Amino acid sequence: MALKLISGKVKNVFLPVTTSTALTKDTLVEITSGKVAAADDNDTALAGVIRKEIASTDDDYADARSVPVTVPVERHCIWEIDVTSGDTAVVGTHEGTEVGIDAAGTVDLDDVTNKVFLITRVVSASKVQGYLKINGSY
Numbered sequence: 001m002a003l004k005l006i007s008g009k010v011k012n013v014f015l016p017v018t019t020s021t022a023l024t025k026d027t028l029v030e031i032t033s034g035k036v037a038a039a040d041d042n043d044t045a046l047a048g049v050i051r052k053e054i055a056s057t058d059d060d061y062a063d064a065r066s067v068p069v070t071v072p073v074e075r076h077c078i079w080e081i082d083v084t085s086g087d088t089a090v091v092g093t094h095e096g097t098e099v100g101i102d103a104a105g106t107v108d109l110d111d112v113t114n115k116v117f118l119i120t121r122v123v124s125a126s127k128v129q130g131y132l133k134i135n136g137s138y
Contacts, residue, residue: 003027003049003105005070006129008077012051014066022061025053028105028132029069036069041102044114046134047071072134078120080129082106089122096120 003026017023018035028039031047039046051068054061083089084102087109097119100111107117107128121129 003082004080006078006080009073010070010077011073012068012070013048015047015069017054017065017067019064020056020062021054022056023050023052023054023067025050028101036067039101039105041100041108041111042114043101043116044133045136046116046132048134072132075137076131078129079117079132080123080127081117081132083126083128084108084110088125089119089128090125091122094119094122094128 016035018032018037021037023029023038027050029036029047029050030039030043030045036047036050048069048071051070054067084106089109094109098112098115099117099119100108100114101116102108116133117130119128119130123129
């Protein structure tokens, strides 16, 4: 998944991570039972974007620790994110739409229930820009 900050101020905070869980750098994460875990298709709020790859081969994979997570400092940061495979973003149709994400962390244009991404611009059929709902607000 390609997730990229386009504009706005962010900072890295260190949050506890769920032990023995692999996570891909620069992907969306949520807080589950007080710890960072991969975001999924039922999330209605996100914790941020993980800044560290976690692999099962890491020496500290099973250790209780904190990892860097990017969170917005400004209320309205613009992010660019991939569209779910099989979906097509359309200029003039999807701007202003609030949608969810899928299990891969891409924008699911068909999910209008779990609103965590507000589309402000269609970049291409497979990429959109907009606001992520991080820590409960855009």
